[in-house]
Amino acid sequence: MKRFRIAALVTVLALAGMPFLAIAEGEIEAGRIKAYTCLGCHGVDGYRNAYPSFRVPLLGGQHAAYIADALRAYQSGDRQHPTMRALAATLSEQDIQDIAAYFESAGANR
Template sequence: MTRLQVLGLTLAATFLATATVHAEGDKAAGRKLVYTCNGCHGVVGYENAYPQYPVPKIAGQNQQFIINALHEYQSGERKHPTMTAQAQSLSDKDIEDIAAYLSSLAK
């Protein structure tokens, strides 16, 4: 291998390693924060009144997905009045903690 190839492989490996790193979050703190989430997301068969659709279950969901979704509600990229209000009240640490806890649960 040439030096350029080794350098390229090293850079690629470094990029992939850092791209998969995500916040850990504190599961115990997250467990305390999800009480408001359970009001909708924890009720079996619960549906939104208007427009009518099933409320998604978030227990067991991918941690990074939860983090991304809550940040998207904060920024307005995702739109839902209740979720926007809930997300805007959370700090980045709160979001990481909630995501750590919810992703640790069985689906």
Template sequence: MKRAITLLSFGAILAFASSQLLAAGNAENGKQKAATCFACHGTDGNAVDPQYPRLAGQYNLYLQRVLHEYKEGQRDNPIMKGMVATLSDQDIEDVSAYFSSLPSKLDTLKGHISGNR
């Protein structure tokens, strides 16, 4: 029983550590790779036009997931599909690290949710 608990604990530690490593990316490299994103999402990730999501301060893994979903066709947006088509997994990690490292200017959801005016 003690051995099983030790193995489970070790497995949990490995899973946590590997998820942190997978989420890492390099924010400095991501800033350079995200240059084409700035036109819609802003250099600081806080898009002014409400049709474009604010990326600043979003969860790193969430951004990675969304970019992969656009790339794999699980999310249907022709503009985003074209933008992510050439990104490698490392590029996605780096771009996500960059935007997730930025401070968000979103202090409330008022006016940012459809039907909430």
């Protein structure tokens, strides 16, 4: 009987987590479309920002979780960059997941 309760509990927890898992993973094709603006800076090899001057990183192949966390940090103001904060402020959580999935899937080509 104890095994049945444990199995039932594991099943309930797994099913409860499924909606979260669906949201947590972005759609690559949707991300490709949404990342169009991002590629203007993050898709140009050797691109440097005008002010403050720094090399803009290419994002292709970066882990999706890192990109998503960075975008959320720009939204909250934990990361300081006026342009990135303004752009990130317009993104929904699904947008963030989609963009992150696209860049992770793009490899070093983007």
